[in-house]
Amino acid sequence: MIFKLSEEQELLKKTVRDFAESEIAPKAAEMDEKEEYDMTLWSKMAEMGLTGIPYPDDYDGAGMDNLSYAIAVEELSRVCGSSGVFVSAHTSLCAWPIYAFGTEDQKQKFLKPLSNGDKLGAMGLTEPAAGSDASSLKTTAVKEGNEYVLNGTKIFITNGYHAEIYVIFACTDRSKGTRGISAFIVEKGTPGFTFGKKEHKLGIRASSTYELVFENCRIPAENLLGDEGQGFKMVMMTLDGGRIGIAAQALGIAQGAYEQAVNYSKIREQFGKPISANQGLQWMLADMATQIEAARLLVYKAAYLKDNKQPFSKEAAMAKLFASETAMAVTTKAVQVFGGYGYTREYPVERMMRDAKITEIYEGTSEVQRIVIAANILK
Amino acid sequence: MKIVVCMKQTFDTEAKIAVDANGKINKQGVSLIMNPYDEFAVEEALKIKEKSSGEVTVVTVAGPEGQDALRQALAMGADKAVLVDPGMDEIDEFTTASILAKAISEMEYDVLLGGFRAIDDGSAQVAGRVAEILGIPVVNVVTKLEIADGKAVATSEIEGGSQTVEVALPAMFTAQKGLNEPRYPSMKGIMQAKKKPMEKKALGDLGLDAGQVAPKVKAISYFLPSARAAGKIIPGEPADAARDLVKALREEAKVV
Ligand SMILES: Cc1cc2nc3c(=O)[nH]c(=O)nc-3n(C[C@H](O)[C@H](O)[C@H](O)COP(=O)(O)OP(=O)(O)OC[C@H]3O[C@@H](n4cnc5c(N)ncnc54)[C@H](O)[C@@H]3O)c2cc1C
Numbered sequence: 001m002i003f004k005l006s007e008e009q010e011l012l013k014k015t016v017r018d019f020a021e022s023e024i025a026p027k028a029a030e031m032d033e034k035e036e037y038d039m040t041l042w043s044k045m046a047e048m049g050l051t052g053i054p055y056p057d058d059y060d061g062a063g064m065d066n067l068s069y070a071i072a073v074e075e076l077s078r079v080c081g082s083s084g085v086f087v088s089a090h091t092s093l094c095a096w097p098i099y100a101f102g103t104e105d106q107k108q109k110f111l112k113p114l115s116n117g118d119k120l121g122a123m124g125l126t127e128p129a130a131g132s133d134a135s136s137l138k139t140t141a142v143k144e145g146n147e148y149v150l151n152g153t154k155i156f157i158t159n160g161y162h163a164e165i166y167v168i169f170a171c172t173d174r175s176k177g178t179r180g181i182s183a184f185i186v187e188k189g190t191p192g193f194t195f196g197k198k199e200h201k202l203g204i205r206a207s208s209t210y211e212l213v214f215e216n217c218r219i220p221a222e223n224l225l226g227d228e229g230q231g232f233k234m235v236m237m238t239l240d241g242g243r244i245g246i247a248a249q250a251l252g253i254a255q256g257a258y259e260q261a262v263n264y265s266k267i268r269e270q271f272g273k274p275i276s277a278n279q280g281l282q283w284m285l286a287d288m289a290t291q292i293e294a295a296r297l298l299v300y301k302a303a304y305l306k307d308n309k310q311p312f313s314k315e316a317a318m319a320k321l322f323a324s325e326t327a328m329a330v331t332t333k334a335v336q337v338f339g340g341y342g343y344t345r346e347y348p349v350e351r352m353m354r355d356a357k358i359t360e361i362y363e364g365t366s367e368v369q370r371i372v373i374a375a376n377i378l379k
Numbered sequence: 380m381k382i383v384v385c386m387k388q389t390f391d392t393e394a395k396i397a398v399d400a401n402g403k404i405n406k407q408g409v410s411l412i413m414n415p416y417d418e419f420a421v422e423e424a425l426k427i428k429e430k431s432s433g434e435v436t437v438v439t440v441a442g443p444e445g446q447d448a449l450r451q452a453l454a455m456g457a458d459k460a461v462l463v464d465p466g467m468d469e470i471d472e473f474t475t476a477s478i479l480a481k482a483i484s485e486m487e488y489d490v491l492l493g494g495f496r497a498i499d500d501g502s503a504q505v506a507g508r509v510a511e512i513l514g515i516p517v518v519n520v521v522t523k524l525e526i527a528d529g530k531a532v533a534t535s536e537i538e539g540g541s542q543t544v545e546v547a548l549p550a551m552f553t554a555q556k557g558l559n560e561p562r563y564p565s566m567k568g569i570m571q572a573k574k575k576p577m578e579k580k581a582l583g584d585l586g587l588d589a590g591q592v593a594p595k596v597k598a599i600s601y602f603l604p605s606a607r608a609a610g611k612i613i614p615g616e617p618a619d620a621a622r623d624l625v626k627a628l629r630e631e632a633k634v635v
Contacts, residue, residue: 008573009575010447011450011454011569015563015569019563048563048564048565048567057567063570
């Protein structure tokens with residue numbers, strides 16, 4: 001076993017860290033406060049090719065592996081959790097199903113602009129009655145001639161409104177249950193497709209979360225992704241990969257909070273010495289460092305398995321479960337290390353703690369990850 | 380247009396400097412970066428190339444770890460990299476400049492660039508020395524550079540202002556902050572970097588021997604600045620305190 005990043009991965013890590021620290025970190029608190037992402041950052045990420053890391057050069061991607069992608073999301077999230085999910089939802093949830101299941105024409109038309117960052121992507125699965133149980137979708141897609149007509153509502157959609165390309169899951173044949181779900185590519189601006197409520201959230205407040213409304217929205221039949229009825233399989237496969245992205249986001253948030261805590265513990269003095277001189281605090285930091293390291297190995301291993309075309313569904317679920325629970329534990333401890341200062345918006349750790357929580361919820365709650373893991377080990 | 384950039388790898392700007400038991404600067408575990416002024420030089424080289432077409436070669440004198448900084452330059456868009464390993468632990472500006480000049484003399488070049496100083500030793504000598512050895516002009520602390528028709532028009536900082544000079548090529552220019560905004564390596568650039576040539580040379584490959592380039596200056600000792608003394612609060616009524624303060628400034632600090 002070789003625990004060493006390649007030269008390219010090292011350089012990518014350094015580059016993304018430089019970028020995140022210089023360009024994103026100074027804006028993170030303000031974007032959180034305003035509940036709005038600074039889209040000039042997106043243009044900069046596009047210029048650097050952070051918008052299509054794991055896709056081939058033929059589709060304007062960087063042609064890197066999934067481990068590189070995970071490292072990039074980790075580094076972005078280390079300073080700003082919203083930036084991590086921004087890239088992750090775009091790359092894993094929207095671009096990936098098009099890359100994996102799209103026709104050549106669909107890849108040229110949609111994957112290219114997603115990869116090169118001309119367009120931002122989003123994915124709509126969740127509905128009011130379909131959360132953890134994604135099979136109970138109500139949104140329908142009915143074929144009429146050369147078109148599908150979409151009706152229904154999607155909620156909690158990351159990158160909603162800003163995104164121009166959406167992968168939407170809908171029922172084409174309710175009688176077939178999960179085999180009656182299909183995936184579609186829908187462009188912003190299509191008549192009948194509008195945006196509902198914007199969510200106001202606990203954390204990742206700079207990341208937009210919108211309701212999508214489809215009212216007799218007609219899309220060309222050629223925007224069907226894969227075959228009719230394949231949608232649910234696509235959902236499961238897309239989320240397997242997406243979980244690596246969210247696990248990497250959680251890892252980055254934890255790493256950022258941990259570093260803040262270590263630095264602060266060395267400069268804050270009480271009882272005539274730095275607080276880091278107390279064993280009670282040292283043990284807290286030691287536990288944080290250990291949990292993060294374990295999470296990192298799980299995340300990188302899941303990415304490695306995906307890169308090597310080996311089954312990774314269980315490992316991605318484990319990585320997501322452990323990294324997100326680590327993020328919650330570590331950020332909570334980081335606030336503790338900062339004391340009252342940590343509870344205020346003067347310091348970034350309270351934001352990190354708020355950002356961490358969502359990683360235990362989206363792309364499958366921690367309970368759902370345990371269901372996936374159990375199903376794998378008991379089969 | 381053939382452009383050669385002299386580049387140095389330095390300690391990270393945030394690195395904690397420590398002197399080890401042998402009185403030498405401790406390099407263990409310190410993260411290394413491309414000298415920030417050299418980043419301006421690489422960026423300028425890429426801009427010139429993008430305007431007029433050409434080729435950018437980046438040269439460094441360093442141990443094998445210097446490859447990381449070269450790889451960054453290649454990922455930013457440079458075409459070739461050359462690393463000359465001096466095989467010596469402690470070198471001075473004479474050593475570095477002699478090796479660089481020899482390596483560059485074997486290449487074609489129209490424009491030479493470098494940072495005006497390195498952030499570690501800050502001596503600001505190497506680029507000037509290289510130009511001197513090669514017998515070409517040097518313009519220092521450049522904040523603006525235009526290349527056209529075999530000449531360069533460069534704006535550089537002088538005490539209290541700036542000057543614009545015209546100089547025939549080939550010439551050396553040293554970059555100052557403000558010259559440009561260095562790009563981040565792109566992800567594609569990082570992937571392409573590994574396919575670009577990176578030559579590793581020893582002194583012998585350049586026809587040099589260690590004696591010829593042996594340092595002329597030897598550091599005798601290194602020490603860190605002494606820790607700053609704590610501030611002093613002068614208590615009392617404003618009038619008394621002010622009188623005590625003036626007294627302290629006169630007699631203790633000796634600044635008035
Ligand atoms: C900020 C944000 C961004 C999001 N982005 C997207 C997006 O881009 N696209 C998208 O499609 N969706 C998105 N979602 C939706 C998200 O994936 C769902 O919220 C999530 O899957 C949980 O579904 P739910 O909210 O309906 O909770 P529910 O499914 O109602 O779950 C409620 C609780 O019950 C538990 N539970 C449910 N079933 C079981 C079970 N069988 N066993 C044990 N416990 C169970 C859950 O773990 C949870 O604790 C986003 C959500 C948020 C908040």
